[in-house]
Amino acid sequence: MDYFPDAFWQTLGLTVRLAATTTLILLIVGIPLGWYLASARHRLKPVFEALVSMPLVLPPTVLGFYLLLAFSAESPFGSWLDSTFNIQLVFTFSGLVVGSIIYSLPFMVQPIQSGFESLPAHLAEASYTLGKSRWTTLTRILLPNIRASVLSGLVLSFAHTIGEFGVVLMIGGNIPGKTRVASIAIYDEVEGLNYALAGQYASVLVIFSFCILLVIYSVNARKPGLL
Amino acid sequence: MIGLHFRKKLQAASGVITLTVEQEIAPHQLIAITGPSGSGKTTLLRLLAGLSKPESGFLRFGEEVWLDTERKVFVPPQKRSIGMVFQEYALFPHLRVGANLRFALQKDGDTKIIQELIDIMELGQLVDRFPRQLSGGQQQRVALARALVRQPKLLLLDEPLSALDTDLRQRLQDYMLRVHHQYGLTTLLVTHDFSEISKMAEVVWRLEEGMITYAGPPANLERPRNWAETTLVGTVVRCQSLPGGVLLTVHLPSGQLIQIPYLGTVPPGPGEKVPVAIGGPGRVDLGIWG
Numbered sequence: 001m002d003y004f005p006d007a008f009w010q011t012l013g014l015t016v017r018l019a020a021t022t023t024l025i026l027l028i029v030g031i032p033l034g035w036y037l038a039s040a041r042h043r044l045k046p047v048f049e050a051l052v053s054m055p056l057v058l059p060p061t062v063l064g065f066y067l068l069l070a071f072s073a074e075s076p077f078g079s080w081l082d083s084t085f086n087i088q089l090v091f092t093f094s095g096l097v098v099g100s101i102i103y104s105l106p107f108m109v110q111p112i113q114s115g116f117e118s119l120p121a122h123l124a125e126a127s128y129t130l131g132k133s134r135w136t137t138l139t140r141i142l143l144p145n146i147r148a149s150v151l152s153g154l155v156l157s158f159a160h161t162i163g164e165f166g167v168v169l170m171i172g173g174n175i176p177g178k179t180r181v182a183s184i185a186i187y188d189e190v191e192g193l194n195y196a197l198a199g200q201y202a203s204v205l206v207i208f209s210f211c212i213l214l215v216i217y218s219v220n221a222r223k224p225g226l227l
Numbered sequence: 228m229i230g231l232h233f234r235k236k237l238q239a240a241s242g243v244i245t246l247t248v249e250q251e252i253a254p255h256q257l258i259a260i261t262g263p264s265g266s267g268k269t270t271l272l273r274l275l276a277g278l279s280k281p282e283s284g285f286l287r288f289g290e291e292v293w294l295d296t297e298r299k300v301f302v303p304p305q306k307r308s309i310g311m312v313f314q315e316y317a318l319f320p321h322l323r324v325g326a327n328l329r330f331a332l333q334k335d336g337d338t339k340i341i342q343e344l345i346d347i348m349e350l351g352q353l354v355d356r357f358p359r360q361l362s363g364g365q366q367q368r369v370a371l372a373r374a375l376v377r378q379p380k381l382l383l384l385d386e387p388l389s390a391l392d393t394d395l396r397q398r399l400q401d402y403m404l405r406v407h408h409q410y411g412l413t414t415l416l417v418t419h420d421f422s423e424i425s426k427m428a429e430v431v432w433r434l435e436e437g438m439i440t441y442a443g444p445p446a447n448l449e450r451p452r453n454w455a456e457t458t459l460v461g462t463v464v465r466c467q468s469l470p471g472g473v474l475l476t477v478h479l480p481s482g483q484l485i486q487i488p489y490l491g492t493v494p495p496g497p498g499e500k501v502p503v504a505i506g507g508p509g510r511v512d513l514g515i516w517g
Binding site: 130 | 373
């Protein structure tokens, strides 16, 4: 018996690709969103905060269910995407990415938001009085001072996407090489009574999760922020 | 000439007050702003800097209109020729002193100004240090130098020396006076220290509950009962509870030992540093004026 079949590597590769794509997009979305939430004095701010954090408390299947309805070709949104951009999100990798972004959003936004909130207001203000734009202030003053928070957001989003199951199963299904990620594969192999392969997936995920958390805690211990 | 007219509601300890200020400032003047805590001093500086917006108001700097709420004109801080020094210094913690100064350089700015300021403020030994490796006085000198890199016309100083002891304070006052004259600045300085006002300012504004209650030369400024002529930081040697109240024995930097009644609620213990306000002749008070 081939100890690590090709399908094993294919599934792990897909899992990492999904997590990496999701994390990258979340970084681009999370920084402005976290900054906005940290600095907003808006009446509607709690509404935005609640929406961002919803995936923390909702069962993933609930989220997956609504996403499935929204993405399906019969829904107005799904058919609009299909007819305008020729994009199908049900049972596709793109659909998994969109679902994962929503699902892991709080894991990126919350550390970044609290990082920004921990910075004294006068840092940004000093930069403005030195003639610097909001963009320069963000990239050269604020972000370098919340590096640890951004790193936490990156690692947590990546790890959380690796571990997702419910959302993927609802909108992605279990198509090898397309939407079958490691957590789904474990479930599938156990159902097929193939405990050896399920064990391989599971042990990879255990080791991977431990290493990631080890990295976070070591980095945070060595560089306890500059403030 | 600077013309300003601001109205802004503020949340103060005593409730909501309305900051209402209408003044003119002659070019190259050094104005001290003083008054109790929560009277709107910092807000006034922030309004001049463009870090806060008033409910209604007008601000003209020379020929430029920086703010006109009626015509919806608002020039952001980036476009105002200002330098600001914050009470907490606000140095960028991830940048060395040199990089803190270079960050302030404008796109077409002349790098010579940085070396010039390093020389004036005597920062040569410190350029490779991070802010956390500097003492309070050194950080304040860097903050002042950084505010001047942009070569502003208006310098705003928000209690820049309040955390420093007397000797250091006097040296920094000299630095501030030097740059004020050398660069032909118009300077607004928020301070509680009466000796600082008399030494530095040509004009003083006293702000109380959001209103200017005095504007004129420092010599004519009436000193309120709890006004400090100057403040020293002393070390408590002994703290005695007597029938009439608490009596502190304080060791002053000059070596002198003095006994003063403590007027607050939680007396400091031996070894703690306390601000001591030296009032009129022979009158000594603990500083509790914010």
